Amino acid sequence: MPQDAASRLATSGAALTIERVAHRYGNAVALEQISLDVAGGELVSLLGPSGCGKTTLLRIIGGFIEQSAGRVLIQNEPVDHLPANKRTVGIVFQNYALFPHMTVARNIAYGHEARRTPTAEVKARVAEMLALVRLDHLADRLPGALSGGQQQRVALARALAVRPSILLLDEPFAALDKNLRLDMQIEVKRIQRLSGTTTILVTHDQEEALSLSDRIAVLNQGRLEQLAPPTEVYDRPASLFVNTFVGTANVIPGTFVSASGGIGIVDLGGIHITTRAPIAPITPGEAVVVCIRPEHLRIATTGTGLQGTVEMGLPLGATIVHEIRTTTGLSIKTAEPRATGTEPRLPGTAVTLIPTQPEAVGVFRPAA
Numbered sequence: 001m002p003q004d005a006a007s008r009l010a011t012s013g014a015a016l017t018i019e020r021v022a023h024r025y026g027n028a029v030a031l032e033q034i035s036l037d038v039a040g041g042e043l044v045s046l047l048g049p050s051g052c053g054k055t056t057l058l059r060i061i062g063g064f065i066e067q068s069a070g071r072v073l074i075q076n077e078p079v080d081h082l083p084a085n086k087r088t089v090g091i092v093f094q095n096y097a098l099f100p101h102m103t104v105a106r107n108i109a110y111g112h113e114a115r116r117t118p119t120a121e122v123k124a125r126v127a128e129m130l131a132l133v134r135l136d137h138l139a140d141r142l143p144g145a146l147s148g149g150q151q152q153r154v155a156l157a158r159a160l161a162v163r164p165s166i167l168l169l170d171e172p173f174a175a176l177d178k179n180l181r182l183d184m185q186i187e188v189k190r191i192q193r194l195s196g197t198t199t200i201l202v203t204h205d206q207e208e209a210l211s212l213s214d215r216i217a218v219l220n221q222g223r224l225e226q227l228a229p230p231t232e233v234y235d236r237p238a239s240l241f242v243n244t245f246v247g248t249a250n251v252i253p254g255t256f257v258s259a260s261g262g263i264g265i266v267d268l269g270g271i272h273i274t275t276r277a278p279i280a281p282i283t284p285g286e287a288v289v290v291c292i293r294p295e296h297l298r299i300a301t302t303g304t305g306l307q308g309t310v311e312m313g314l315p316l317g318a319t320i321v322h323e324i325r326t327t328t329g330l331s332i333k334t335a336e337p338r339a340t341g342t343e344p345r346l347p348g349t350a351v352t353l354i355p356t357q358p359e360a361v362g363v364f365r366p367a368a
């Protein structure tokens with residue numbers, strides 16, 4: 001894109017503040033008190049399983065649902081009294097929601113027609129948006145004659161056309177096949193960087209959240225479990241839920257022994273392993289679980305660790321995954337880089353599993 005087009009696109013993204021927002025549908029709690037600060041130009045993902053409240057929160061920000069409690073502020077101004085079309089937000093709904101009887105160009109122009117922008121200006125803006133999403137050649141098509149990815153780009157162009165100060169995207173890539181999804185993810189990131197638009201991206205896809213976000217807000221059953229940059233969410237999950245929802249983790253029951261100097265000690269059936277310090281204080285003797293990701297377990301033949309035997313070994317090209325049955329009956333996964341020519345260990349081989357480092361082992365209270 002030429003430099004002048006890029007600078008015309010540039011909006012300074014608005015800061016977004018969500019202050020103790022809660023929502024009930026009838027008696028059912030969809031969101032407990034959620035507080036979230038998003039900086040201007042930041043891309044924050046709302047990540048969580050189906051039904052955790054992602055769409056509800058997004059629609060509250062957009063002004064499509066009135067929250068039961070709490071405030072939404074854009075650039076430090078409360079917007080709760082404003083209807084959706086007065087909030088300077090652009091939204092791409094979970095199902096795109098294009099107007100089927102309008103051409104691509106008219107769909108993109110829609111927000112401006114509703115705002116009574118002068119015709120010449122609308123035309124210029126539509127052309128700019130068509131170029132941005134690379135659909136110049138399809139301006140006169142109806143949505144029904146577009147592929148899913150093209151529809152998705154029209155929805156994105158429509159949301160961006162009004163120069164939103166905040167862009168809200170609800171699972172915008174869910175309907176796309178893998179290759180197209182990757183293209184569109186890169187495209188959205190490019191557009192977002194270029195335009196500096198503050199963006200909230202709803203997804204239940206952890207890889208998408210990890211790869212695109214400045215920060216990830218992990219939601220579970222209407223609660224915010226962690227808000228942090230991707231690597232921190234992965235490396236230092238704030239809860240058992242986050243540890244198992246983002247990435248894979250072996251969850252092993254044990255007994256808490258002690259914590260001091262930033263590390264913890266947990267008894268796993270007679271062997272002691274060192275862990276990260278627990279986030280909330282845990283009393284010695286309490287039942288806990290430790291979480292260890294497959295790539296953080298080393299397979300040894302001697303040493304102090306969990307004893308087990310190989311059940312299965314899978315050579316996945318770049319990595320080798322082993323499934324190990326421990327002497328206590330747990331099934332544990334390991335993943336290690338595979339050197340050229342290496343074969344998985346044979347089923348029945350006795351092995352010892354040793355965590356690579358204490359920082360790679362989380363300790364939590366078991367799920368209720």
Ligand SMILES: Nc1ncnc2c1ncn2[C@@H]1O[C@H](COP(=O)(O)OP(=O)(O)OP(=O)(O)O)[C@@H](O)[C@H]1O
Pocket residue numbers: 025028029030048049050051052053054055056057204
């Ligand atoms: N209009 C409604 N009336 C009653 N309950 C609703 C309504 N919309 C959503 N819910 C409920 O509120 C909870 C949160 O729904 P929400 O649509 O926000 O979830 P989500 O995280 O977007 O899920 P998904 O990933 O499946 O889109 C769910 O339990 C859902 O059943």
Ligand SMILES: [Mg+2]
Pocket residue numbers: 054055056094170
């Ligand atoms: Mg949803």
